[in-house]
Each structure stands twice: as C-alpha cells, then as structure tokens.
Amino acid sequence: MAAITSLLVTLFFGKHFIKKLYEWKIGDRVRSEDCPLLGELHRNKNDTPTMGGLLILFSLLVSLFLWMDLQNAFTLILFLTTVGIGTLGGWDDYLKLRYKNKRGVSGKKKLMIQGGFSFVIALYLLWGPLAEWIHVGKWFMPPEAKASHEELALAEYAAYLYVPFFKLPVVHFAGIGLASMLFLIMCVITGSSNAVNLTDGLDGLATGTVMLAAGAFALIAFVSNNLDLARYLHILYIEGSGEIAIYLAAVFGACLGFLWYNGHPAQVFMGDTGSLTLGAILGVSSVLLKRELLLGVIGGVFVVEALSVMLQVGSYRLRNKKRLFLCAPLHHHFEYKGWAETKVVIRFWIISFLLAIVGIASLKFQ
Numbered sequence: 001m002a003a004i005t006s007l008l009v010t011l012f013f014g015k016h017f018i019k020k021l022y023e024w025k026i027g028d029r030v031r032s033e034d035c036p037l038l039g040e041l042h043r044n045k046n047d048t049p050t051m052g053g054l055l056i057l058f059s060l061l062v063s064l065f066l067w068m069d070l071q072n073a074f075t076l077i078l079f080l081t082t083v084g085i086g087t088l089g090g091w092d093d094y095l096k097l098r099y100k101n102k103r104g105v106s107g108k109k110k111l112m113i114q115g116g117f118s119f120v121i122a123l124y125l126l127w128g129p130l131a132e133w134i135h136v137g138k139w140f141m142p143p144e145a146k147a148s149h150e151e152l153a154l155a156e157y158a159a160y161l162y163v164p165f166f167k168l169p170v171v172h173f174a175g176i177g178l179a180s181m182l183f184l185i186m187c188v189i190t191g192s193s194n195a196v197n198l199t200d201g202l203d204g205l206a207t208g209t210v211m212l213a214a215g216a217f218a219l220i221a222f223v224s225n226n227l228d229l230a231r232y233l234h235i236l237y238i239e240g241s242g243e244i245a246i247y248l249a250a251v252f253g254a255c256l257g258f259l260w261y262n263g264h265p266a267q268v269f270m271g272d273t274g275s276l277t278l279g280a281i282l283g284v285s286s287v288l289l290k291r292e293l294l295l296g297v298i299g300g301v302f303v304v305e306a307l308s309v310m311l312q313v314g315s316y317r318l319r320n321k322k323r324l325f326l327c328a329p330l331h332h333h334f335e336y337k338g339w340a341e342t343k344v345v346i347r348f349w350i351i352s353f354l355l356a357i358v359g360i361a362s363l364k365f366q
Helices: 002-023 037-041 053-067 073-098 107-126 128-133 154-158 175-199 205-224 227-233 242-262 271-288 292-298 300-318 330-336 341-361
Strands: none
Touching: 002 053, 002 242, 053 073, 053 242, 053 271, 073 107, 073 242, 073 271, 107 175, 107 271, 175 205, 175 271, 175 292, 175 300, 205 227, 205 242, 205 271, 205 292, 205 300, 205 341, 242 271, 271 292, 292 300, 292 341, 300 330, 300 341, 330 341
16 A cells, blocks of 8 residues: 555656646756766756655655554654655755756765764664664564574664575674674665665666665565564564565655656656665665665665776776776766667666565575
C-alpha cells in the first residue's frame, strides 16, 4: 500500500507540479566546465525544471504518515533523514538557481552537514544510554551465534559488522574500537548520499537504480522482521524492521512514478533535493539492517560512479592533469565514447538489477 500510495501521488501531482516549476522558471543549466562536450550533447536539457525531488519526498511522507507506525523509532529516524537531508538538498538547489554562477552549498559545508547528521545516527545506535532512551525493538542473533535466539542490546547489535555471504559477524567492535564502527556508519550514510547524487546525471539513471536498490533492501527488511524467515536464513531478527520495508517500498513506488516524467527525454530532474536524500535513505536503511557492506554490492553502480570521480580527480592532480576517463562520472565517459544516453541508462539499470539479485541471494548462500 505504501508503494501504491507514493506511486499514485507522484503520478497524480506530477504534471501539475512540473507546470508550476516552468511557471516559476526553476530550470537547470548543463554545467560542462570539466567536460565541454556535455554542453553539446545535453544542450536540449537547458532550462528543464529541477527540484523534482520535492515531489518524491512529498509522496514518501504521505506514505509514511498513512502506513507506518509513527511511534516506532525506525519511522522517526527515516522521517528525520528525509526532512534533514532533503532540506540540505533543497537549499543547495535553491542557491544554484538563485545565483547562476554559484555551485550551491560548498562541498566542504555539505560534507560537514551530512557528516554531522550521520554522526548523530551512529551515536544513537552505538551509545548505550542514548540507545535505551528511544526503544527500537528486539534484536536476536541467529542460533549459530548463540545457544538460542538471545536478545541483544541495541548498542551491542549495532557494533557487529557483517560481510555478505557470511553467516556470522566478522568482528564485534567494543571499547575504543567503537570509534571505527562509528566512522564506518558515517562513511556509509554520507558516501551513499553523495554517490547517488553523482549518479544523477542522465535521464532516469539515478531514479531507476535507486528504485532497484530500494526494492532489494525492502525485501531484506521484510524477512528480517519475520522470526521464522530470519531463523531459516540465519540472519538477524530485527523487531520492527517491517517499518523500514514499508518506507523502502514507498521509495520504490515514488521512483517508479517519477520515472514517468524523468525518463528520456526528461520533463523534470530530481536535483540534489531528491538524489542526496534518496542516497541517505538507502545508507541509513542499510545501517539499521546491519547490511552496510551489502549496500556496496546492491548499490554497486553508485560505488563505481563515485570511484570514477575520485580516481579522475586523483589522476588529474597527481599525474600532471592526465585523466583516466574521458569524462567523470563514469556514465559521461560512455557518452564521450559515442553511446546514446538511453543505451547507457538501460545498461546501468541491467547491471543494477543483477546486483540486486546477487544481494538478495547472499542471504541464502551463506
């Protein structure tokens, strides 16, 4: 129902919303300073309305208030993620539109705000007194880890690190080592948010890949909330994780509806309002489900896109302005090689779909 709600809200309000964006002249301009050919390839996209992420976030919040348990801490965390990072993305988009020569919120400020938010999430999960202040649910290790499904304290559960295709946690951080887990959580949430933002460069690319990743994690959250399925799959039983499944299903529906308008040729872009927030939602969900590293598998396209930018910048600075790719992020590299935009997008979707299948299968093949 959450998926259907967000889908219908997005479809129903989409046309009117886009019309209003045109009236308000909230149009994006293709920035091609680093890759001059992009200006020619995407010249028809100039003045296409942006900040379409507002429509996505609106549909998500409607689903949240209609279908989720408003007293559950997972609901609160996902709500704050949506509103907090959505506000940052919206402000970034506003600055870009208000001051045509400005690149929005500076990279350092953006990272500081994202890092501060993820630090609060990590502190809540790892610090016992704060974790007990808001009750989340019950956490049970699978039988192989303990003699029985013994309940874990939230801080103890959060300190475990799981690796895909392994039944048991590879390490449990304690004492000073908790700083390592805290840092990992911050990197996952902040990195996921920015990686999705970097992926949002072609019509429908980020929308489709986020939709597939959200669908995969929604299924994982669902089975984690069922004690029998959790026992059968030898995974953590997480009481209340069904709320995460509901919200990720809403993300799936919202992205599917938005794709109606965002597919090539795009009538609207989601902007940082949508991409930063959707990435943060995926990151936070993976942390709450103790599948931080699995996000790197299911969201492999996001990882590769982010790595391509980092490698490009590193090569440019350290190798006397020599580039590894014709243009970064990676999807633009293939455009420079002559691939049609739709060809790049569809192939990235196919890869994302395969990675989602691998991620889901990892729950059984362990």
